[in-house]
Amino acid sequence: MVKPLEGKTILLGITGGIAAYKAATLCSRLVSLGASVRVIMTEGATKFIAPLTLQSLSRHAVATDVFDERDPSIVQHIDWADSADLAVVAPATANAIAKLANGIADDMLSTTLLAITAPIVVAPAMNVHMWEHPAVIENVNKLASRGVRFVEPGTGQLACGYVGKGRLAEPEEIAASIVGFLARPKPLAEKRVLITAGGTIERIDPVRYVTNDSSGKMGYAFAEAARELGAEVTLVCARTDGPPPGGVAVVTAESAEEMLEAVMSRLTESDYIVKAAAVADYRPLHRFDAKIKKSADTLTLELVKNPDILQTIGEWKAARPAGSRPYVIGFAAETNDLEKHALDKLHRKKCDLIVANDVSAVGAGFGSETNIVSVYGAEGLVENIPQTAKRLVAERVLAIAIDRANRETAASGLKQASRNSGAASGSPAAEEPPQ
Known part of the structure; x- marks a missing residue:
C-alpha cells in the first residue's frame, strides 16, 4: 500500500476545545498514511482528552510543558520545530490563532510554532459568533x-447549541489537506519567475x-506563492515594508530607472513576469547633490516622465518569436472606472493578464493585508477575487496564469505540428483566421 506521508514528520498541536477528541482520529489517520507524528x-486540551491516548496512537511521548525537558542534549521545542515537515493545529481555538498571529509564546505549543519554519496548517473550531468576530477575521487574514x-470549519450543530459555521473539519478532510499540501505537484518547477515589488523612490536630494x-x-x-509552486524566483524590490521572503533571489532597485535596468537584464531568462511594483510616473528633473536648505516660502520642482517598465516589457515581448515569450502579469491600481482602465492598460502594454484593484476600497488599498481584485485577459473579465489575504490572491492569480499559459503553449504546438505536417505532404497549411 502506498503511504503518501512516508518519511514525513508531522507536528500535531491540540488546543483546548471540545473538538479535541477528533484529534485522536486525525493522529491515527496521519500515522496510517506513513507519517511520524509528534x-x-x-x-x-488535556482537560478534554488524555495525553496517554495520543501517546498510544502516535507511539511517541506527548509534550505538554515547555519546561519538561526530558533530553538534556536538546532543547525540545527547537528540536521538534526543526524536525517537522509540517505542523497542523487541530482544533485551533480563537486564543491559539491569536497567539500565532501576534507572536505570543507562553506555552509549549505556541513556543514551538514560533520557532518552526515548515508550513503550518490550521483547522479552527469555535462558536459561530467567535469565528465571525472582526478580531478573529483579522488574525486569520x-x-x-x-x-x-x-x-475551514464546517457548518452544523455546535457544542454550545448554536447552528452555524465553526465546527472542526472532519479528520479525513484535514488529513487530505495535509497530503495535498506535502505531495502536491509543483507546476512552476524548472520555471523562472521575475517579480517586482514595492514603491520606487525618485530622489530630490x-x-x-x-x-x-x-x-x-x-x-x-x-514571490512566496511562486516559490511554493517550485519556481526559481527573482524579486526586484524598491521601497518595501518589512524584509523580503526567504528562498528567493532579491535585487534592490530604488528608482524607476534602476528597476527598468534590473528587469530588462533578466527578461530573456524569465518564464513568468509579475509586475506588482508601483512605479513612480514622474521623477525630479534635477537631483540636488546636497540637502536643499529652507529659504523661500515656496519651492518649485520640475518633474519629468519616468520610463514605463510594463510598456517596455510588452514591446520587448511583442518583438520576440512565438515560443520564447514570457507570460506577463501586470497590475492596475485604480480609483474609478476599474474595468475600462484595466482593459486599456492590458491592450496598450501588451500584457497577458491584468490584475486590477480599487485602492480606495476598504481592504484593497496599499499596505493592507488583504486585497480585492479583478483579473482581466484579452477577452475581458476572467475572474473576480473577493476580499481575501494577499497570499491567497497571489496563489489564485498564478493558478489562472499557469493554466492559460499551458493552454496557449499546447495550442501553439498543435498549430506548429499542423504546419509541419502540411509541409511534409507538400500541401500548403490552412490559412489561419484573423485574430
Whole structure:
C-alpha cells in the first residue's frame, strides 16, 4: 500500500476545545498514511482528552510543558520545530490563532510554532459568533498573508447549541489537506519567475524623495506563492515594508530607472513576469547633490516622465518569436472606472493578464493585508477575487496564469505540428483566421 506521508514528520498541536477528541482520529489517520507524528497539547486540551491516548496512537511521548525537558542534549521545542515537515493545529481555538498571529509564546505549543519554519496548517473550531468576530477575521487574514494554510470549519450543530459555521473539519478532510499540501505537484518547477515589488523612490536630494504608498506586500505574496509552486524566483524590490521572503533571489532597485535596468537584464531568462511594483510616473528633473536648505516660502520642482517598465516589457515581448515569450502579469491600481482602465492598460502594454484593484476600497488599498481584485485577459473579465489575504490572491492569480499559459503553449504546438505536417505532404497549411 502506498503511504503518501512516508518519511514525513508531522507536528500535531491540540488546543483546548471540545473538538479535541477528533484529534485522536486525525493522529491515527496521519500515522496510517506513513507519517511520524509528534503531538503537543495545551493545558486546556488535556482537560478534554488524555495525553496517554495520543501517546498510544502516535507511539511517541506527548509534550505538554515547555519546561519538561526530558533530553538534556536538546532543547525540545527547537528540536521538534526543526524536525517537522509540517505542523497542523487541530482544533485551533480563537486564543491559539491569536497567539500565532501576534507572536505570543507562553506555552509549549505556541513556543514551538514560533520557532518552526515548515508550513503550518490550521483547522479552527469555535462558536459561530467567535469565528465571525472582526478580531478573529483579522488574525486569520494576517496568518494567511504569511502563508499559513486553513482548513475551514464546517457548518452544523455546535457544542454550545448554536447552528452555524465553526465546527472542526472532519479528520479525513484535514488529513487530505495535509497530503495535498506535502505531495502536491509543483507546476512552476524548472520555471523562472521575475517579480517586482514595492514603491520606487525618485530622489530630490540626499534626504528627500518622491514615492507612493505601496508596501510591497502584494509582490512579496507572489514571490512566496511562486516559490511554493517550485519556481526559481527573482524579486526586484524598491521601497518595501518589512524584509523580503526567504528562498528567493532579491535585487534592490530604488528608482524607476534602476528597476527598468534590473528587469530588462533578466527578461530573456524569465518564464513568468509579475509586475506588482508601483512605479513612480514622474521623477525630479534635477537631483540636488546636497540637502536643499529652507529659504523661500515656496519651492518649485520640475518633474519629468519616468520610463514605463510594463510598456517596455510588452514591446520587448511583442518583438520576440512565438515560443520564447514570457507570460506577463501586470497590475492596475485604480480609483474609478476599474474595468475600462484595466482593459486599456492590458491592450496598450501588451500584457497577458491584468490584475486590477480599487485602492480606495476598504481592504484593497496599499499596505493592507488583504486585497480585492479583478483579473482581466484579452477577452475581458476572467475572474473576480473577493476580499481575501494577499497570499491567497497571489496563489489564485498564478493558478489562472499557469493554466492559460499551458493552454496557449499546447495550442501553439498543435498549430506548429499542423504546419509541419502540411509541409511534409507538400500541401500548403490552412490559412489561419484573423485574430
